[in-house]
Amino acid sequence: MNNPNIVILGAGYGGIMTAVKLQKSLGPNDANITLVNKHSYHYQTTWLHENAAGTLHHDRTRINIKDVVNTSQVNFVQDTVTSILPEEKKVVLENGELSYDYLVIGLGFEAATFGIPGLKENAFTINSINSARLIRQHIEYNFAKYNNEANPKEERLNIVVGGAGFTGIEFVGELANRIPELCKEYDIPREKVRIINVEAAPTALPGFDPELVEYAMNSLEARGVEFKIGAMIKEVTENKLVFEKDEQREEIATNTVVWAAGVRGNSLVEESGFEANRGRIPVEADLRSKQYSDVFIVGDCALIFNEETERPYPPTAQIAIQMAENTAENIAKLIKGDDHIEPFKPDLKGTVASLGHNDAIGVVFDDKKLFGWSATAMKKVIDNRYLLKLGGPSLLLKKGKLNFFK
Amino acid sequence: MNNPNIVILGAGYGGIMTAVKLQKSLGPNDANITLVNKHSYHYQTTWLHENAAGTLHHDRTRINIKDVVNTSQVNFVQDTVTSILPEEKKVVLENGELSYDYLVIGLGFEAATFGIPGLKENAFTINSINSARLIRQHIEYNFAKYNNEANPKEERLNIVVGGAGFTGIEFVGELANRIPELCKEYDIPREKVRIINVEAAPTALPGFDPELVEYAMNSLEARGVEFKIGAMIKEVTENKLVFEKDEQREEIATNTVVWAAGVRGNSLVEESGFEANRGRIPVEADLRSKQYSDVFIVGDCALIFNEETERPYPPTAQIAIQMAENTAENIAKLIKGDDHIEPFKPDLKGTVASLGHNDAIGVVFDDKKLFGWSATAMKKVIDNRYLLKLGGPSLLLKKGKLNFFK
Known part of the structure; x- marks a missing residue:
C-alpha cells in the first residue's frame, strides 16, 4: 500500500505547473x-529583464510557492539539488536525499558563454531574482560613483548588452525607459550614457519577420539604443569589451556587460549522467528520458524537435508550461494504471517581444503581425493568462499586469 | 561710479544666507x-546623513540656488574655486577669475582623517549630495551582491561608523530604521547585519548631558546598534577595520566604513596663504580675516572662541547662519559708508540630535532637556525655521519637514 513518490525538481515554469x-x-x-x-518562491523568468533594468520591482515577478501549491497535497522542500542518481532512483540534495518512482526534471537554463575570454567572470546574466536585482543595483551604483571621482570614468555609463535575441532586445527596451530616470537621480547628462547592443548574427531578433525587426530597431534607436549587428564579442575584462565587426576590432569602455546571447540546459543534469546536447536532454515524444523511462524532462532542459522545420523548439516559457501540462496528465495516467500516455504536441500561440513599457512587436496565431500598443496589450494578456492558470483570479489580481493603458 | 564688487565663495549655510x-x-x-x-544647488548638510542612510531623498535636502537667490540682484557663477589671491583681491576659478572689493569665504569643511592608515582611501564621508547618495548606493549594492556569491561575505553586511559625535549618532539612528527595509528588499536575515559605532572618546556624544547620552545609547542599542566606546581606529583596508580598545586589538570585516569623527576647514583657504588652525581661520570679532580686512570668513572655515569656555565654537549650521547674517549687515554698512561694523555674538538656541525618524534628544534654551517626540518635533521646528528664513513660506512648504506626527 505504498503510495508512489513523484519528485519534481525546480519550481520554474515547468516544475511549478507540473505540481499545480x-x-x-x-x-x-x-x-x-x-x-x-x-x-x-517561483519567479517569472520572462519578467526578470524588467527587474534588472529597474522598471519593475522583483516582488511583482516572484510568487510565493505556498501561495499556489497546496502543501497538504504537495510537500515543498526548499533545498538545492546536488546530483541525480537515476540508476538508484534517487536525488541528492544539499541537506538530504529523496527517492522517487517518477521524477520530473525542470531545472531550467544557465548561460552559455561559448568560451569567450573573460565573459563568464565579468558579465552579468539575467537568470534569477538575485542576479536581476544585482544588475539593477550595479548600474545604479556606477551612476552614483560617476560624480564622485576627480576623473569621471565613461566605463561607468556605458552599458553593453550581448545579444539581440528576445531577452537582449526586451532588456535594452526597458533600459531605454529607465536611463533618463537614473540620469535625473544622479545628475548625469543623458547624452553621456550609452546603451549598446552587440549581436553576432547578421540581424537583430534572428528568426523574426524582417518588418517587425526593422520596427523594433527603429523604435529602440529613437530612444538612444545603439546596435552593433554582425559583431562578435572577442573579450570582456573588468572595464572593457572588445568586439570584431567587418574585420575591425573595436573596444568599448564598460564595466557593465549583460550577457543575453546564449543559454544551455542546467549542467547538473548532464553531470548526473544524462546524455545531452548543450545541456539539453533529447527526450521521447512523451518527454521521457531516452535512457530512463521513469524520468520526465520539462522546460529548458528538454530538447525536442519541430518536425516541420527540423530544428529544436526554442526554450520558452510557453513551451515549458505546455510540457508541464502534458507531463502532469501523463503521470496521473501512469499512477492510475493507464499506460497509454500522450505525446507532447506544442501549440504555438505566437510570440510578443516588448520594447519597453509602451511598445512591442509580435506575431500571433497565423502570422498576424502586431506593433505598438496592440502588441503591448497582447503581451500583458499572455502574462495574465499564465497567472490565471497557475494561481487563479486571486494571483492574477495580485501579480497581474492590469494597466493596459499605461 | 564703479559699484563695489562683493564676491561670496560657497553656497552652504554661510554663503547662501549672506547672499540672501x-x-x-x-x-x-x-x-x-x-x-x-x-x-x-545649495544643500542642508545637517540632513545629508538621512540621504546617506536612504531614509530621505536627496532632492528634499537640496535647494536650487535660483529658487532663493534673485539673479537680477546677485550673479550666480557655477564654478569651482581653485585659489584665492588676497594680495591681488582676486579669486581664481576653474573657468575664470573674479576681482573683489569685499570677499566672503564660506567654503565649508572637509574630513580630517588624522593620518589613520587607509582611512582616507577606504572610508566614506558624509559631506555632499554626491557622497551621501554614493553611501546609500554602496550599502544597497553590497546587500544586492550578498546572495549572489557562493560564499557570502559578512564584510558586505557590517557597517562601521567612525565617531559617535553628532553626525555619527544621527547616521546610525537612520541606519537602524533603514536596515530592516533593506533586509526585506534583498532577502537577508536582519540578524546577519551589524551596525557598529566606534568612538575614541570615553563616551558617545562628548559634551552632551550624560542623562541624554544614556537615553540615546539605550534607544539605539534597542534597535540593534553596537557601540565600541573608547576604541581607537588603527587601520582601514578595503575589507576590514582594525581598532584598539583596552589595549586589545580587534578586527571587523567590513567594506563600508563611514567616517564621521573629524572635520577641518576647507584646505583651499589655507593653501591660499591664510593662517589656519586645522583649516579654520582665526578671525577678528567682526569675522574679518586678521590678515586681510576686506575678507570675511563665515561658517566652518572661521575659527572663533567662546569666551566663557575658552574653547572654539563648534562648526555648526546654527553658527554659520548667524555669522552670515552678521556679515551681510556689516558689508551693507561698509558699502553705505558706515565703518562702525558690529562684532559677531552667537546666540545659541540649543542643540537637538535625531536618533532616527521617531526619536531624538536635545538641550534647548536654558539647559532644558528634551527626549523622544518633543525633541523630534523641536528638531523639525529648527529645520523649518531655517527654510522660512532662507526662502520664505514657499520654500518651507516645498522642502519643510511638516509631518510632526510621523
Missing part, C-alpha cells in the same frame, strides 16, 4: 508529491 | 554681488 496540475488531478491517497526548489 | 541677506539690504545700484558655487 498534479495536485488537481491526483487525490492525496494516489501519490506522494514532492517539489524541490532552491528558493521559497 | 545682502540682496534684501542692498539695492541694485549699491554693489555687484556674485555668488560662486560648484553645484547649481
Whole structure:
C-alpha cells in the first residue's frame, strides 16, 4: 500500500505547473508529491529583464510557492539539488536525499558563454531574482560613483548588452525607459550614457519577420539604443569589451556587460549522467528520458524537435508550461494504471517581444503581425493568462499586469 | 561710479544666507554681488546623513540656488574655486577669475582623517549630495551582491561608523530604521547585519548631558546598534577595520566604513596663504580675516572662541547662519559708508540630535532637556525655521519637514 513518490525538481515554469496540475488531478491517497526548489518562491523568468533594468520591482515577478501549491497535497522542500542518481532512483540534495518512482526534471537554463575570454567572470546574466536585482543595483551604483571621482570614468555609463535575441532586445527596451530616470537621480547628462547592443548574427531578433525587426530597431534607436549587428564579442575584462565587426576590432569602455546571447540546459543534469546536447536532454515524444523511462524532462532542459522545420523548439516559457501540462496528465495516467500516455504536441500561440513599457512587436496565431500598443496589450494578456492558470483570479489580481493603458 | 564688487565663495549655510541677506539690504545700484558655487544647488548638510542612510531623498535636502537667490540682484557663477589671491583681491576659478572689493569665504569643511592608515582611501564621508547618495548606493549594492556569491561575505553586511559625535549618532539612528527595509528588499536575515559605532572618546556624544547620552545609547542599542566606546581606529583596508580598545586589538570585516569623527576647514583657504588652525581661520570679532580686512570668513572655515569656555565654537549650521547674517549687515554698512561694523555674538538656541525618524534628544534654551517626540518635533521646528528664513513660506512648504506626527 505504498503510495508512489513523484519528485519534481525546480519550481520554474515547468516544475511549478507540473505540481499545480498534479495536485488537481491526483487525490492525496494516489501519490506522494514532492517539489524541490532552491528558493521559497517561483519567479517569472520572462519578467526578470524588467527587474534588472529597474522598471519593475522583483516582488511583482516572484510568487510565493505556498501561495499556489497546496502543501497538504504537495510537500515543498526548499533545498538545492546536488546530483541525480537515476540508476538508484534517487536525488541528492544539499541537506538530504529523496527517492522517487517518477521524477520530473525542470531545472531550467544557465548561460552559455561559448568560451569567450573573460565573459563568464565579468558579465552579468539575467537568470534569477538575485542576479536581476544585482544588475539593477550595479548600474545604479556606477551612476552614483560617476560624480564622485576627480576623473569621471565613461566605463561607468556605458552599458553593453550581448545579444539581440528576445531577452537582449526586451532588456535594452526597458533600459531605454529607465536611463533618463537614473540620469535625473544622479545628475548625469543623458547624452553621456550609452546603451549598446552587440549581436553576432547578421540581424537583430534572428528568426523574426524582417518588418517587425526593422520596427523594433527603429523604435529602440529613437530612444538612444545603439546596435552593433554582425559583431562578435572577442573579450570582456573588468572595464572593457572588445568586439570584431567587418574585420575591425573595436573596444568599448564598460564595466557593465549583460550577457543575453546564449543559454544551455542546467549542467547538473548532464553531470548526473544524462546524455545531452548543450545541456539539453533529447527526450521521447512523451518527454521521457531516452535512457530512463521513469524520468520526465520539462522546460529548458528538454530538447525536442519541430518536425516541420527540423530544428529544436526554442526554450520558452510557453513551451515549458505546455510540457508541464502534458507531463502532469501523463503521470496521473501512469499512477492510475493507464499506460497509454500522450505525446507532447506544442501549440504555438505566437510570440510578443516588448520594447519597453509602451511598445512591442509580435506575431500571433497565423502570422498576424502586431506593433505598438496592440502588441503591448497582447503581451500583458499572455502574462495574465499564465497567472490565471497557475494561481487563479486571486494571483492574477495580485501579480497581474492590469494597466493596459499605461 | 564703479559699484563695489562683493564676491561670496560657497553656497552652504554661510554663503547662501549672506547672499540672501545682502540682496534684501542692498539695492541694485549699491554693489555687484556674485555668488560662486560648484553645484547649481545649495544643500542642508545637517540632513545629508538621512540621504546617506536612504531614509530621505536627496532632492528634499537640496535647494536650487535660483529658487532663493534673485539673479537680477546677485550673479550666480557655477564654478569651482581653485585659489584665492588676497594680495591681488582676486579669486581664481576653474573657468575664470573674479576681482573683489569685499570677499566672503564660506567654503565649508572637509574630513580630517588624522593620518589613520587607509582611512582616507577606504572610508566614506558624509559631506555632499554626491557622497551621501554614493553611501546609500554602496550599502544597497553590497546587500544586492550578498546572495549572489557562493560564499557570502559578512564584510558586505557590517557597517562601521567612525565617531559617535553628532553626525555619527544621527547616521546610525537612520541606519537602524533603514536596515530592516533593506533586509526585506534583498532577502537577508536582519540578524546577519551589524551596525557598529566606534568612538575614541570615553563616551558617545562628548559634551552632551550624560542623562541624554544614556537615553540615546539605550534607544539605539534597542534597535540593534553596537557601540565600541573608547576604541581607537588603527587601520582601514578595503575589507576590514582594525581598532584598539583596552589595549586589545580587534578586527571587523567590513567594506563600508563611514567616517564621521573629524572635520577641518576647507584646505583651499589655507593653501591660499591664510593662517589656519586645522583649516579654520582665526578671525577678528567682526569675522574679518586678521590678515586681510576686506575678507570675511563665515561658517566652518572661521575659527572663533567662546569666551566663557575658552574653547572654539563648534562648526555648526546654527553658527554659520548667524555669522552670515552678521556679515551681510556689516558689508551693507561698509558699502553705505558706515565703518562702525558690529562684532559677531552667537546666540545659541540649543542643540537637538535625531536618533532616527521617531526619536531624538536635545538641550534647548536654558539647559532644558528634551527626549523622544518633543525633541523630534523641536528638531523639525529648527529645520523649518531655517527654510522660512532662507526662502520664505514657499520654500518651507516645498522642502519643510511638516509631518510632526510621523
